[in-house]
Amino acid sequence: MKKRKIEIMDTTLRDGEQTSGVSFSSPEKLTIAKLLLEELHVDRIEIASARVSEGEFQAVKNITSWASEHNYINKVEVLTFVDGGRSIDWMKEAGAKVQNLLTKGSLNHLTHQLKKTPEQHFSEIKEVIELAQKEGIATNVYLEDWSNGMRNSQEYVFQFLDFLVTQPVVRILLPDTLGVLTHTETYEYFSKITAKYPNTHFDFHAHNDYDLSVANVMEAIKAGASGLHLTVNGMGERAGNAPLASVVAVINDFFKDEIEIQVKETALYSVSKLIEAFSGFGVPANKPVVGENVFTQTAGIHADGDNKNNLYFNDLMPERFGRKRKYALGKTSGKANIEKNLQELGLELNDEDLKKVTQRIIELGDKKEQVTKEDLPYIISDVLNSNLIQEKITIDSYVLTHSKGLQPSTTVSVLIDGERFEEHAQGDGQFDAFLNALGKLYKKKKMVLPKLVDYAVRIPPGSTSDALCETIITWQNKDKRFITRGLDSDQTVSAIKATQRMLNI
Template identity: 60%
Template structure:
């Protein structure tokens, strides 16, 4: 904590254990000992005017296998001034129905606390789980550019932003017009190529090949939806392929 403050930091995200198994097997401590350690750090941070958020690592397994342990931890910490309780699905094991069940339990038991949800994409459910968390009362979401993260990654920012806005009329501070540019910068520095069919930012997602689609776009934009490419700093393209027709050629000659 002292080093963080000396470096100019004013907020720490403290990694704690959100399941009894992690507490006992990895830390080799009892829940009471772990709580005492957490409180020592939180109290010292308060003395140095440093804000604290905590991750309850493996919270998803905690809620499945040892919910009373989760409640014991949060009960002990709920009045300490911690700003955000961050609830990770560390191994990406949850489905949306489970997220709804577990998040609602947390929100109902602790209505005055701020809960974030941190999804992993091992079952390709990160985005769905994030939306389930929102519908269940989570106040914060963790996303990453291009979905980068441990193993199968996390929920991609662009997809979550588009769904929140278009399906739930959510208001955020994200400039959608910059999402594609930021994704390309991260792709360049990370060396991890964006899949061509990645929603919003993939190379091919605003390209029509089928002739029937190009024809429909020529006739009242029949194949448009709310994901207009211009919204994300991109343009719609009409490629020529084995399923193309005259409409594709017309589009390319415009």
């Protein structure tokens, strides 16, 4: 049986940017566009709305210029309006070649927002499509509020579709604008339309207000959708849009015998992380496929099962997405979890010592303390009173200065295998100056410091300013990431303690 090809249209740069508080800069938009088309291999991208701002215009111009050079220009789409051709003029200047024309998909919107008859609306749409054709611009048409249109004014929707299929339209885009559909409605409405217009390309655009977007996408696929609109990390207004990573995994696992898509799974996580950084829109740790914790086994019984014929694995293997399975350390850790982490560190303990270490980790978990793989050698050393951790590098002393009007600076003295080294540097803050001094010192020793990729500070909830402060730093050393923590009443000192632990790891 020949597989049906479904187009994936990513609208992170248009609909996704409508996430509250998110605005991508022009260089960020260009970088994201390149990643979506060249790394993820999505079929199309929707990058902006016409006539929004001068900044948006320049961003679109940059993307269309690059896309034209690399033969992607017909994959780049812009949201336009029924405005007598002003959007078409804007697109022409911006160099875009595909418009997604926003029209009214429900009688309620048409009557109360535009205050026009269907015939007036269709006539104005026809005029815009003709203008686009003259300028060599292809047209897709959005039926805004289509889902409510199907619920409350189906006669109007089919009257509209009867008109559209007579026009030179490439695709008709059916959005659940307010995220109100159930999966049964999605299948029913979409099936009615694809049955009546079997030769027309229909896209489905889901929103996630009831957390039903992925389920609705599945039903739209079953009902014959030819394309899907998705966003990275499920970004979008209100509760967001259908998330790209989840839908790709669903299609590849549940529709693999009948549906074909070209999105590259192994790039989903890295693109998710980059867009998380650009947008400042944090991905929940339990977000399917791309969340930090979704490939982490916490319960000891699960780690034990993984050792015994992978009893707790499913088809969502982390390697598919360029990730690795982890085994959390905490109060529910069993010996199997700890053994998995020890294996990664190249350490081995006898049964009696393993019991002692397990008990200590459970105690720390009961106190709500986070335990990482990198903490294990220190815990073992402490519990077994051994010399497992020999700190060959010690931050012996330091001077931190911070004065108004002057750049912060640090002088640091470090002992490496008993030999003292001293260095001075400035930075954007005290800890940045400290790291710069350390970097200069390491450079002299022809050594390279790992790169700091994440820095988090916390105090216990409800504590006062004199409470102990925990600094958690994530480091990148070539292709490996690891975390160290420091604890002190002073934030900078706790960061320095975390850094000393990193140096010895």
